[in-house]
Amino acid sequence: xxxxxxxxxxxxxxxxxxxxxxxxxxxxxxxxxxxxxxxxxxxxxxxxxxxxxxxxxxxxxxxxxxxxxxxxxxxxxxxxxxxxxxxxxxxxxxxxxxxxxxxxxxxxxxxxxxxxxxxxxxxxxxxxxxxxxxxxxxxxxxxxxxxxxxxxxxxxxxxxxxxxxxxxxxxxxxxxxxxxxxxxxxxxxxxxxxxxxxxxxxxxxxxxxxxxxxxxxxxxxxxxxxxxxxxxxxxxxxxxxxxxxxxxxxxxxxxxxxxxxxxxxxxxxxxxxxxxxxxxxxxxxxxxxxxxxxxxxxxxxxxxxxxxxxxxxxxxxxxxxxxxxxxxxxxxxxxxxxxxxxxxxxxxxxxxxxxxxxxxxxxxxxxxxxxxxxxxxx
Numbered sequence: 001x002x003x004x005x006x007x008x009x010x011x012x013x014x015x016x017x018x019x020x021x022x023x024x025x026x027x028x029x030x031x032x033x034x035x036x037x038x039x040x041x042x043x044x045x046x047x048x049x050x051x052x053x054x055x056x057x058x059x060x061x062x063x064x065x066x067x068x069x070x071x072x073x074x075x076x077x078x079x080x081x082x083x084x085x086x087x088x089x090x091x092x093x094x095x096x097x098x099x100x101x102x103x104x105x106x107x108x109x110x111x112x113x114x115x116x117x118x119x120x121x122x123x124x125x126x127x128x129x130x131x132x133x134x135x136x137x138x139x140x141x142x143x144x145x146x147x148x149x150x151x152x153x154x155x156x157x158x159x160x161x162x163x164x165x166x167x168x169x170x171x172x173x174x175x176x177x178x179x180x181x182x183x184x185x186x187x188x189x190x191x192x193x194x195x196x197x198x199x200x201x202x203x204x205x206x207x208x209x210x211x212x213x214x215x216x217x218x219x220x221x222x223x224x225x226x227x228x229x230x231x232x233x234x235x236x237x238x239x240x241x242x243x244x245x246x247x248x249x250x251x252x253x254x255x256x257x258x259x260x261x262x263x264x265x266x267x268x269x270x271x272x273x274x275x276x277x278x279x280x281x282x283x284x285x286x287x288x289x290x291x292x293x294x295x296x297x298x299x300x301x302x303x304x305x306x307x308x309x310x311x312x313x314x315x316x317x318x319x320x321x322x323x324x325x326x327x328x329x330x331x332x333x334x335x336x337x338x339x340x341x342x343x344x345x346x347x348x349x350x351x352x353x354x355x356x357x358x359x360x361x362x363x364x365x366x367x368x369x370x371x372x373x374x375x376x377x378x
Contacts, residue, residue, distance in 0.1 A: 099122065345377060
């Protein structure tokens, strides 16, 4: 498979994000806003490449943050609505949070009682995160409804007499899921917390909605939104992260070494799963590789691995039509999300460059990292 000219030219390793592909997703999300009247927010925990924030601002209502630094980034670089949720706020951070965030979500009544008065004094909308205790996924580490979850208030711990000043409820239970999981969750929310919804101004469906994936049931999502609007008179917020930059970027890598021990072919890259695509190990999953097939599907099968000392720094097995050589370039797909925001410098690994393609055929180096970026963290 012939690689794009830009992929052949950029320094490696490099995250390369394309405006055209990002905008394709944004148009889908903007249409959802237009058709339903809901507010779509970028969840920055998945994608925080602020080079594209002016573009995103043209399509979405704003952002949501998981802490002060994300909230500051949105405030400085994008504008629009600025929402925040944290399991526990810090007193010194909250003094700045109340100045820059529009909606502040609390994870417990203790947090609400401690920080709520300051938020209300600054005219902020305040909400509570609830836990409907209805799991719709198999990955416990990503399941906010798992028995060990610390996220959201369970019904048995809910305090109806402490709701004065609360204007909305928030839940986030999904991870890369379709609208059927949302519909299930909404039924659980209504069953456990429905009595409180008529007194609220808004409800936030959280993130994990794979809206821009081919085949996603947008019509069912629209019905879910309309149901909460019509039955309870609520404004509806939704916080996709992955859906905003889904398949909008790649990670370009170079082959450093080839090992053939008679049974296996191993390609050592300048890209590390542990450092540059940690979800490959944490999820785990096997990212798509351009021009490749499953192991054994094509003539040449390789295990792609990183250059760190971690024995399990393996990206996955892929098969190719032609053999690799040292210096060959390989391109992993869907690498705009949960990559730049989670990467690290374990083993002193350099961080990948960040590249934007604002116009087809033209690439722009947004940021290149070096030794000082490693040293400053230590």
